[in-house]
Amino acid sequence: MARPARVFTVAIDGPAAAGKGTVARALAARFGLGHLDTGLLYRAVAAKGGDPVAAARDLVAADLERDDLRTLAAGQAASRVAVIPQVRAALVAFQRRFARREGGAVLDGRDIGTVICPEAEVKLYVTASPEVRAHRRWLELGGDEAEVLAEVLARDARDIGRAAAPLAAAADAVVLDTSVMTIDEAVAEAERIVGAALV
Numbered sequence: 001m002a003r004p005a006r007v008f009t010v011a012i013d014g015p016a017a018a019g020k021g022t023v024a025r026a027l028a029a030r031f032g033l034g035h036l037d038t039g040l041l042y043r044a045v046a047a048k049g050g051d052p053v054a055a056a057r058d059l060v061a062a063d064l065e066r067d068d069l070r071t072l073a074a075g076q077a078a079s080r081v082a083v084i085p086q087v088r089a090a091l092v093a094f095q096r097r098f099a100r101r102e103g104g105a106v107l108d109g110r111d112i113g114t115v116i117c118p119e120a121e122v123k124l125y126v127t128a129s130p131e132v133r134a135h136r137r138w139l140e141l142g143g144d145e146a147e148v149l150a151e152v153l154a155r156d157a158r159d160i161g162r163a164a165a166p167l168a169a170a171a172d173a174v175v176l177d178t179s180v181m182t183i184d185e186a187v188a189e190a191e192r193i194v195g196a197a198l199v
């Protein structure tokens with residue numbers, strides 16, 4: 001199996017609960033890449049409370065270990081602090097360094113292929129219909145499925161509509177629509193694309 005000895009970035013973007021994390025973790029394991037779930041940074045900033053700009057500037061690894069970061073409420077709160085340009089700016093350098101580390105990295109988020117690492121060797125845009133995404137998140141978190149769908153739609157609207165680094169597919173991203181494929185098929189296709197870029 002090819003494992004890059006050099007700088008090699010896989011940028012994965014897409015809307016809420018599209019399967020980005022699953023694809024990213026599978027690629028990291030398969031090719032021995034570092035993995036950064038950048039959504040966790042925004043979730044942790046919001047969870048710290050207080051001034052979000054100060055929280056982003058002072059973020060430390062332990063802040064990412066909290067066990068309340070995966071809830072629906074934490075996702076909503078993350079998308080509220082993520083519209084603040086100074087919050088985003090405070091998190092750029094860390095993400096860029098991670099992206100270009102020796103040995104390669106996969107990052108998943110909303111702006112990786114467009115803003116954080118436009119020079120990424122592979123860019124994937126993982127998406128699915130809102131109903132399919134809400135169903136998957138509901139299987140993970142439980143609760144009321146209609147409420148999960150409403151949360152996903154509200155977050156998509158905020159992420160797509162913001163002025164600072166809005167969610168968008170990079171012009172050179174490969175789109176994986178996981179409403180018409182299983183997650184296993186999406187992972188297999190992503191592995192094929194990354195494997196081809198490594199030879």
Ligand code: CDP
Nearest residue numbers: 016017038039040042078079082109110111
């Ligand atoms: O896992 P899921 O796709 O539901 O969300 P996430 O990736 O953990 O991201 C949570 C929120 O953080 C998103 O709705 C965005 O508002 C924000 N985010 C962002 O603005 N930029 C990123 N690179 C990653 C996340």
